[in-house]
Amino acid sequence: GFNCGIVGLPNVGKSTIFNALTKAGAESANYPFCTIDPNKGIVPVLDDRQDFIIQYVKPKSVVRTTIEFVDIAGLVKGASKGEGLGNQFLTNIRQVDAVAHVVRCFDGGDITHVEGSVDPIRDIEIINTELLLSDMEIIDRAVERLRKSSKSGDKELIKKFELLSTLQGPVAEGKLIREIDGYEEIVDQLSEYSFITAKPVMYVMNVEEDELLEDNEHARMVREHAAKEGAVCVKICGKIEQEISELEADEAKEFLADLGLEKSGLTEMTEQGYKLLDLITFFTAGEKEVRAWTITQGTTAQKAAGKIHSDIERGFIRAETVGYGDFAEIKSLTKAKELGKMRLEGKEYIVQDGDIIYFRFNV
Ligand code: GDP
Numbered sequence: 001g002f003n004c005g006i007v008g009l010p011n012v013g014k015s016t017i018f019n020a021l022t023k024a025g026a027e028s029a030n031y032p033f034c035t036i037d038p039n040k041g042i043v044p045v046l047d048d049r050q051d052f053i054i055q056y057v058k059p060k061s062v063v064r065t066t067i068e069f070v071d072i073a074g075l076v077k078g079a080s081k082g083e084g085l086g087n088q089f090l091t092n093i094r095q096v097d098a099v100a101h102v103v104r105c106f107d108g109g110d111i112t113h114v115e116g117s118v119d120p121i122r123d124i125e126i127i128n129t130e131l132l133l134s135d136m137e138i139i140d141r142a143v144e145r146l147r148k149s150s151k152s153g154d155k156e157l158i159k160k161f162e163l164l165s166t167l168q169g170p171v172a173e174g175k176l177i178r179e180i181d182g183y184e185e186i187v188d189q190l191s192e193y194s195f196i197t198a199k200p201v202m203y204v205m206n207v208e209e210d211e212l213l214e215d216n217e218h219a220r221m222v223r224e225h226a227a228k229e230g231a232v233c234v235k236i237c238g239k240i241e242q243e244i245s246e247l248e249a250d251e252a253k254e255f256l257a258d259l260g261l262e263k264s265g266l267t268e269m270t271e272q273g274y275k276l277l278d279l280i281t282f283f284t285a286g287e288k289e290v291r292a293w294t295i296t297q298g299t300t301a302q303k304a305a306g307k308i309h310s311d312i313e314r315g316f317i318r319a320e321t322v323g324y325g326d327f328a329e330i331k332s333l334t335k336a337k338e339l340g341k342m343r344l345e346g347k348e349y350i351v352q353d354g355d356i357i358y359f360r361f362n363v
Contacts, residue, residue: 012206041070053283178200178230205236282304319345321355
């Protein structure tokens with residue numbers, strides 16, 4: 001599966017958001033939620049399209065696709081130097097696919113701020129500096145090691161040495177890896193290092209309830225900062241999300257409408273997570289089950305079949321596909337077929353977001 005680490009300074013609202021995420025998921029989707037590690041939560045992705053399909057297909061069971069959120073607490077100034085439990089946390093961040101960086105944009109008078117005042121840009125820089133120092137240490141060590149070992153003439157080692165060296169300068173000057181031109185190609189070839197500052201980031205601006213509709217000054221500054229960095233932003237009110245997570249789906253919708261909102265901040269976080277990671281959803285739908293599956297954008301039909309079972313990938317014949325748009329109009333798979341809207345797609349077909357697919361395969 002895919003996962004997203006939640007980072008941020010202490011007292012910015014990480015646990016509030018994490019708890020709401022896992023609770024909302026567990027309750028509204030009736031998902032057999034289990035916690036192996038208290039800091040990890042498997043969150044079912046609620047998808048209006050899936051609800052729409054369910055309404056018409058009326059399956060016996062429903063399976064949501066999921067995203068895993070990891071609460072990475074304990075990042076403070078000096079974490080990269082082992083301050084607090086710093087290094088342990090940095091190791092945890094290395095293992096995630098994307099980062100949700102929670103930033104305190106609420107004043108919350110009585111809630112202590114570890115740095116003494118509310119200043120989101122300074123906070124972002126404190127965390128980013130720790131993350132960057134951690135990457136820098138790894139780069140420096142690897143460069144030193146490779147400087148020696150690449151003398152053997154091994155082409156692969158020389159290549160790695162050169163690639164790491166191109167990162168070394170900018171990183172030493174304080175550039176996050178994702179701010180370096182052409183970093184994606186470089187990092188692709190250095191995947192074993194899992195650089196933290198190369199990971200896609202969403203800034204989660206935690207604001208007060210009455211600041212959800214209109215940005216406060218803090219939120220405006222974070223948006224500007226994120227744009228410069230090429231990161232995305234989501235505005236959320238941790239307190240409200242906590243309240244919503246206690247409600248039934250219908251009540252939650254009403255509550256959101258009263259606030260003038262279309263969807264919860266948590267839904268927005270999951271959606272942005274999908275965008276950040278270039279993920280899309282396809283569905284399988286029958287009387288027995290309507291199920292959502294997550295794949296990377298650009299996945300072929302045959303590879304997508306492998307998500308379900310390796311036998312289906314191996315024996316792939318064709319993918320009988322109804323586009324979501326067609327289903328939304330016709331509201332029936334049988335009728336879609338009659339109307340010629342069920343396409344017979346081959347191995348190389350690139351699955352589209354929302355496709356409803358029935359795979360034919362040889363056993
Ligand atoms: P963490 O240390 O980053 O995990 O932060 P917590 O989730 O424990 O939150 C720190 C404090 O801020 C708690 O007292 C929360 O109740 C409070 N808090 C979280 N979100 C909000 C919010 O949106 N508005 C206000 N006023 N307080 C919040």
